[in-house]
Amino acid sequence: MNLSIAEENHIKSIYKLQEGDSVVTTNALAYELDTKPASVTDMAKKLKEKKLIEYEKYKGITLSPEGRKAALQIVRRHRLWECFLVDKLAFSWEEVHELAEELEHVRSEKLTNRLSEFLGNPVIDPHGDPIPDAHGKMAKPRPQTSLDQANARRLVVTAVTDQSTALLAFLNAKGIKLGTQLEIMAHYEYDNSIEIKVKQQPAITISEQVAKNIMVRPV
Amino acid sequence: MNLSIAEENHIKSIYKLQEGDSVVTTNALAYELDTKPASVTDMAKKLKEKKLIEYEKYKGITLSPEGRKAALQIVRRHRLWECFLVDKLAFSWEEVHELAEELEHVRSEKLTNRLSEFLGNPVIDPHGDPIPDAHGKMAKPRPQTSLDQANARRLVVTAVTDQSTALLAFLNAKGIKLGTQLEIMAHYEYDNSIEIKVKQQPAITISEQVAKNIMVRPV
DNA sequence: AATATTATTTAGACAAATCTAAATAAATAA
DNA sequence: TTATTTATTTAGATTTGTCTAAATAATATT
Incomplete structure (x- = not known):
């Protein structure tokens, strides 16, 4: 499945907003992505077509199993790059998010896995969020x-x-x-x-x- | 100057084809970028508008001083990422070009300079091409x-x-x-x-x- | 329950980057 | 120099991702 940057960003934000099994609303997603509800509706149709989300008009959005898998890959890349920037390039905590937003869209499993290895396969990123492994599994975050x-x-x-x-x-x-x-x-x-x-x-x-x-x- | 990925790719290819001071033709650039001559003409108009190239209808393209500066930044990023992939992530010579094509478009001077430092400020990339420094200067390639x-x-x-x-x-x-x-x-x-x-x-x-x-x- | 408000979707438009086909300019050959 | 070929540009269309404004559905209020 080849996703565009826009599609990846939508998948990632749906993942982020969909705590537990709740549906994600059009408005919430538009706000999260700094875009307009109409644009989200457009994208929702496309992602449904690609079977990455479950979506019915007026009923909100949830990730499909494949969508969740895709989301975890993106999150994995994002958090690994954050580790790289902080651990290896001495960036500070608050600088890395925006850069990782760009780096995360380089979709190469080989690169991702090599990067993880290079970093010592870290399991949490500099913000304390768990990093999914190559199969999408991640440590359950400690109760907080x-x-x-x-x-x-x-x-x-x-x-x-x-x-x-x-x-x-x-x-x-x-x-x-x-x-x-x-x-x-x-x-x-x-x-x-x-x-x-x-x-x-x-x-x-x-x-x-x-x-x-x-x-x-x-x- | 904020360049899109497409614009950056055009600038980079013009730089590559413009050995010495020769003009770059529409056809050659289209071939290099795996696109069509008509598309190159369209882009040439835009880049001229942005003062990154000199371009007159039917007379070919050359980089302006600002265009050359932009090109050198892109080349710098590309070659530094190639070093990173080979030296740090143990990629082999022939694998890194495509990945660097993507990574080079993350336009952050701070990231670029930190990466360079992390790599020990290398002056040639894994293919033997010289790496421009932060000011766009690069070692004159030895006679070859x-x-x-x-x-x-x-x-x-x-x-x-x-x-x-x-x-x-x-x-x-x-x-x-x-x-x-x-x-x-x-x-x-x-x-x-x-x-x-x-x-x-x-x-x-x-x-x-x-x-x-x-x-x-x-x- | 009827009305008002809020959320969502549709319809139609736009910009970026590309394309094809046709037109025109430049270069080459007869 | 004229004709032919090649290179380039123009005109108009397409795709992706976005937008605004209007229409419709869902929700909340009286």
Whole structure:
């Protein structure tokens, strides 16, 4: 199956939005891809034709088994390139996403597998997301919640779900990265903001918006 | 200047065909790009508009200074990726061209420069072609002639000008790669074929066609 | 349940990059 | 120099991926 870049991007975003088995709506996908709902409808027809998604008018989209397979390949390439950029080229955490968005579209299994080997077959990427292996299998992510939901006091950052440059740069500035341990000092119910403290840093208050995108597990 | 992949490919091929200062013809460019002359004409208008080429109807194409600069960036990326694939991922000589054709279109100066550094700032690629530096400067290739023109008897392979998989695989099978030393045993005037011998291999006869694409210098 | 709102799809248009077929210019041969 | 061949360009069509505006379906509200 030969996919265009546009098709790959749609498949990848459907995969991303389809947590569990929920259907993905036209609007959500358009928002995720920074495009228009009408364009998504067009693409949905094409991807249905190619049997990569299940789609009925007005009923939303889910990946077919083949679509999921394709998505996992793309995700694999994306996350391996992120590892390469961080581990080998010394890019920082927040810079690699956009570059990986481009590199992931070089569709060569041989290249992908050689790259993985070269990197020591890593199983998580620099954001803490698991990397599918050549067959699409990936380690089940360890249980984690978003920072605003966490009930433990001492936590470790395991992933960041919003990969926008703005958020990642913000976290970087605050000394927060994967594996960073932090302590929750207070919850402010008024605006759901949270006061946290990272070792050797002054305590900071972060908005609910930000907290939602920081995944943590108790430490 | 933001170039599309199609535009980059045209610029690169014009650069390749424009040896010295000769103009590049519509037909030659169409052949090189495996497209049609009419398509080249269309693209020429666009590239002229963007001031990357000099072009007058029926008078052929040359790169403008900005066009040459763009071409050198693309060539730099291409050759660095080839180094990466061969040196780091253990790809063989003849496999890397097609992959580099894709990777070269990731236009990030930071990535390119980091990659170069990671590779130890190489100055020639696995085919023996010089790699432009970040400013577009590259080592003047050492004097070389094609194998069919060479007058010395003992030669070393410095480059291969035709990067087709077929030729590279052929050379690989015959044990000929960059740096291989060979000896010319005979010229056959009848069909301009050449008998050559590589150390520890039986002598072989190669056609003029092949010989033209093997660049050598006396050793 | 009827109405209003929101989500989705359709219809028709557009830009990029390509093509074929026809027209025209340039080069070559008679 | 005229005729023929070759090279190039133009005109108009096609495909892919996108868009806007209008129409329709689904959902929410009164």
